[in-house]
Amino acid sequence: MNDAIKAIDDYARILFRYRIRTEWETRERCAEKGFDSESIEALIERLKERGLLDDDRFLRMYLYEGLTLKKKGIYVLREELSRLGIARDQIMEAWRALSKREDIPALLAQWASKEKSFDPNRWKTKMLKRGFESEDIGQALEVLEDRD
Structure with missing residues (x-):
C-alpha cells in the first residue's frame, strides 16, 4: 500500500471513529486536509464498497x-x-x-405529558423552535385534551 493511500485511509478512520459521514462531508474534509481529488475519489469508492459510506x-x-x-x-x-x-x-x-x-403527534403528546408544569402555549413555542410542524403540534395538543 503506498503512503498516500495509507494516509487518506488513516484519516478516514479518524473521521469515521467519531460518527458515520456523508459522501459530501467525507470528500470536503479530505480536501480540507490536503488530499488530492484522485485519492479522495478512490477512498470514496473503497468506503462505498465496504458499506461504510x-x-x-x-x-x-x-x-x-x-x-x-x-x-x-x-x-x-x-x-x-x-x-x-x-x-x-x-x-x-x-x-x-x-x-x-x-406517529409524530403521538410522540409529541407523550413528551408533553412528561413535562412537570405543562403550559400549552410555552410548549407549542418550544416545539416550533425545535422544528416541528404546527399541524403535528396541534394534533398533539388535541390528543392531550382528549386525555383530560
Missing part, C-alpha cells in the same frame, strides 16, 4: 435519531442535513417515509 442509510438514521432521541422536528433536521450535503428533496422523501412509520 451510504448517504441513504445515513439520512434515515439521522432523521430517526434526531426525531426520537434528540426531539428535533423536520425544519431543524432539514437544515442540519443540508449542511452535511444531503439534498432537500431526499430529506423530505425520507421524512415522509419516517412519518408513516412514526
Whole structure:
C-alpha cells in the first residue's frame, strides 16, 4: 500500500471513529486536509464498497435519531442535513417515509405529558423552535385534551 493511500485511509478512520459521514462531508474534509481529488475519489469508492459510506442509510438514521432521541422536528433536521450535503428533496422523501412509520403527534403528546408544569402555549413555542410542524403540534395538543 503506498503512503498516500495509507494516509487518506488513516484519516478516514479518524473521521469515521467519531460518527458515520456523508459522501459530501467525507470528500470536503479530505480536501480540507490536503488530499488530492484522485485519492479522495478512490477512498470514496473503497468506503462505498465496504458499506461504510451510504448517504441513504445515513439520512434515515439521522432523521430517526434526531426525531426520537434528540426531539428535533423536520425544519431543524432539514437544515442540519443540508449542511452535511444531503439534498432537500431526499430529506423530505425520507421524512415522509419516517412519518408513516412514526406517529409524530403521538410522540409529541407523550413528551408533553412528561413535562412537570405543562403550559400549552410555552410548549407549542418550544416545539416550533425545535422544528416541528404546527399541524403535528396541534394534533398533539388535541390528543392531550382528549386525555383530560
